[in-house]
Amino acid sequence: MQAGLPARGREEMPDPNRFASVAQLDGSPRRRYYTGRDLRRAVAIADLRAMAHRRLPRFVLEYLEGGAEEEATLAEERMAYGRWRFLPRQLVDVSQRSLHTQLLGAPAALPLVIAPTGFNGLFHRQGDIALAQAAARGGVPFVQSTMSNDPLDEVAQVPGLRHWWQLYVFGGDEVWQELLRRVEAAGCEALVLTTNAQIFGNREWSARTRASPTRPSVPTLLDAALHPRWVATTLLPHGLPAFRNVIEFIPREHRGLMQSAFWIRAHQPTSLSWQTLARIRQRWRRPLLLKGVLRLDDVRRAIDAGVEGVVLGSHGGRQLDGTVAALDLLPAARALVQGPVALYVSGGLRRGTDLLKALALGADAVLAGRAPLYGLCAGGSAGASRALEILQREAHDALGLLGARSVGELGPQFLAAPLSCEDPASTRKGGKK
Template sequence: MGDPLRTNDVAQLDGSPRRRFYSGPSLHRAAAIADLRAMAHRRMPRFVLEYLEGGAEDEAGLARDRLAYADWRFAPRQLVDVSGRTLEADLLGRSARLPLVIAPTGLNGIFRHGGDLMLAQAAAEAGIPFVQSTMSNERMEDLARIDGLRHWFQLYVFGADEVWQELLRRADACGCETLVLTTNAQIFGNREWSKRTRASRTRPSASTVLDAALHPRWMASTLLAGRGLPVFRNVLDFIPREHRGFFESAHWIREHQPSSLDWADLDRIRRRWSKPLLLKGILHPDDLRRAVDAGVDGVVLSSHGGRQLDWTIAPLDLLPQAREIVGDRLALHVAGGLRRGTDLLKALALGATAVWAGRAPLYGLCAGGTQGVRRALDILHKEALDAMGLLGAASLADLSDGSLLQRMR
């Protein structure tokens, strides 16, 4: 689907001047995240793009994650000294260059061999946290060797209790500073368009195989570089040997995620993890109230990128009320739909402590590996910093009272 917020046709007359996003080889010519997205679409085969872009069922939740940003407009102030503006922020007790977090995404090796390492390296250079997924194609111990990395670990609960307990032990031992428990993925979302690229649960369709063969750059940087399809190295030892194939392992893990996960399980996890703990996937005020009393350090408002339950509210829809509920007692992060630096500023003005970016850095990864992720983060940082100046905000504190935003009805 296209970006529902794009309104560029107001500057055109019957399609003139003709406009196209840049999709060539030069990362420096990518002026916006949309250009990196266009580059990714040119390089990736269809089944990879469906995994990257698709949402659940009618993709209404996916669209709402973006459209929620359109409900808010800036009311800029003028004659304000913005010469010393900065986006530097405190994230869970440590300084970050900007209040941005690279969100956990699984199966990044399908975009490029070593994709998780590339994302983490770019995050370390940018001075922001990287959240490694349980379903990473790299071992957490290997990512922990990256100098300067703020390494957070996202936990899916699956299998016997010994699995999550061992994952927590490893995360602690390799220096992960924060644990992120995902709460809204115990039943796998109905991602129909991704299903349509397969002939069966474990076999791609003939057209999918043919389309992949027509993308030699993807094959070279992914299949050939990795000597085949990626595997879930982070959890491979927990999977029976007969289920360790690419498709088989993913389905085995899905089938062993307990739908019984509840607040008592959170309490058991909290007692085993002494470092900061965030709950990801919260979208209801009552769950926010319970989180305040549950001993967590923060919550991440998230619809799982519109990939789980369709027709949910967007995280941004709940954000102002969420800040009223948690006050200063919890860090309040929001994930979903970020494509612009102005999106970041809107979320911060509505009460977010930080914003998580999922697809935006993945477009950069697809377009150009580590350098592509760097380019995505640089674009977001510059857009946000420039917009702060135009908005008349010298610091993040100037955004926090909400006076620079107005809701449109």
């Protein structure tokens, strides 16, 4: 069963990665994910997730795992990967295979980007730098969030890093303009503008860990004290992290961790519009990606606005509940996005096979959020690297089992569409009309 789902919905919305009861007889053999500390024994992202759950206190886990309201979008993102089924081809020489690709015109070891996530200092000390180091070792880009805890110039100095920056618009125009000046000076390769977070999602389970919006409850504090490994590796010796890239824009009386988070939320303009994008586009001349799109007409408008990439996604199921899965939107979006504009998807990736399904449906790459975070929580930078290694190994093996030699060969011909979806093959020349 999927953690985080409301009890009354668990039987209706099974996790595609749940235990396979067909391989068991009355619960035998007994199966458990690995929860120790040896990262080499983590053979799947689910093991890193189990290790993270053992290490982290409840309030951090609720922030990491939870979604909005009924968490229907959170579940839908995982179930979408389960609905699409492979059609492998046989007797193909797959002795030489490669996941290498081009992202924004530069080589990447695999078609994956570490997605922007905030509060990473709650998961592990210097969490943003740790994720950046893992990305550099893995040969993929890292998108640093506006709500990150490590200074952007320190992250940018990680050797070999492809450093992208995610922008939240808050306060007056002078704030995002100053942030872009600093990001440009730090040498960031691309800007990722998030569009679907100007109103904060109703994340009820996370709210239940607090006595007030900015103060944790007594049970939350007691639970945190029962996790000494997390306290030692995260809070000591510097205490709770701060939003060091934006703290100066926040009034002094609101600069505590939770106080500053809520201040920024209250000052994110609901007037964010295509005109705002046009002003940012005029100011930022390097690659610009628009993140959080879930409508085809918005995909079209983004292309017309001159962006270099579109990221389909629901903000990890943490904003509007009950939306479509971005994965299911891919085939139709791919028909719109042609030429040099990149098409990415985010949300729900846990397996290398998930990565291949997204690519076959038309994505140029997948933004992975929780999967590398599980590794970060389990073992810092080395744990995040282990997450990337697992995904790469699974995808490399599955590529061969699918009968393909490169990501460039992938397409809808390798997938059987869900009954509820139009067959993507029907849109190809010669396909069924």
